[in-house]
Amino acid sequence: xxxxxxxxxxxxxxxxxxxxxxxxxxxxxxxxxxxxxxxxxxxxxxxxxxxxxxxxxxxxxxxxxxxxxxxxxxxxxxxxxxxxxxxxxxxxxxxxxxxxxxxxxxxxxxxxxxxxxxxxxxxxxxxxxxxxx
Amino acid sequence: xxxxxxxxxxxxxxxxxxxxxxxxxxxxxxxxxxxxxxxxxxxxxxxxxxxxxxxxxxxxxxxxxxxxxxxxxxxxxxxxxxxxxxxxxxxxxx
Numbered sequence: 754x755x756x757x758x759x760x761x762x763x764x765x766x767x768x769x770x771x772x773x774x775x776x777x778x779x780x781x782x783x784x785x786x787x788x789x790x791x792x793x794x795x796x797x798x799x800x801x802x803x804x805x806x807x808x809x810x811x812x813x814x815x816x817x818x819x820x821x822x823x824x825x826x827x828x829x830x831x832x833x834x835x836x837x838x839x840x841x842x843x844x845x846x847x848x849x850x851x852x853x854x855x856x857x858x859x860x861x862x863x864x865x866x867x868x869x870x871x872x873x874x875x876x877x878x879x880x881x882x883x884x885x886x
Numbered sequence: 887x888x889x890x891x892x893x894x895x896x897x898x899x900x901x902x903x904x905x906x907x908x909x910x911x912x913x914x915x916x917x918x919x920x921x922x923x924x925x926x927x928x929x930x931x932x933x934x935x936x937x938x939x940x941x942x943x944x945x946x947x948x949x950x951x952x953x954x955x956x957x958x959x960x961x962x963x964x965x966x967x968x969x970x971x972x973x974x975x976x977x978x979x980x
Contacts, residue, residue, distance in 0.1 A: 809899055845901065856917065860917055
């Protein structure tokens with residue numbers, strides 16, 4: 754396997770990882786694992802939306818809740834847009850609802866991180882199998 | 887933008903009312919379902935409805951049992967630390 758294969762391989766893995774981060778499940782979708790992609794997309798999007806609904810959009814706060822925000826942004830880079838809205842401080846977050854919202858959105862992000870790693874590893878295995886064939 | 891769409895978007899701007907009651911712990915259940923489903927989705931070779939549902943249900947139950955055991959252990963520790971230990975120390979001859 755030459756240098757160009759390794760460069761292309763690294764680029765391929767980066768693209769799969771970036772897609773998996775951009776849209777939950779998209780990494781598996783491009784690997785032709787459509788059922789898995791749909792399961793991941795529905796489960797993570799629903800969990801994230803339930804979290805935002807329960808706690809309000811203010812649970813995504815890059816200023817006052819940075820550790821939570823780091824986990825939330827693993828859902829998708831689009832969460833950064835919501836973060837800019839939440840950071841204005843116009844949306845109240847309090848009580849048990851705020852806790853539930855933060856936990857739901859953050860756990861969804863961490864689960865998507867698991868899916869991103871899994872998609873990259875699966876892409877690596879597929880590429881190795883193709884190279885051997 | 888229709889009024890109903892604005893109402894839906896508006897509902898994302900204020901928190902729901904959830905009391906600090908034992909019933910609020912039930913919010914744990916949908917999250918555990920998600921964790922079980924997504925984890926199993928990354929682990930199984932092929933996703934087929936019944937085997938996947940069964941495996942996810944087993945993991946869901948396992949997580950709940952573990953949470954229950956952890957809660958009991960923590961409750962016992964808190965009971966000893968706050969109820970038993972102070973009386974033992976106050977009756978000590980040291």
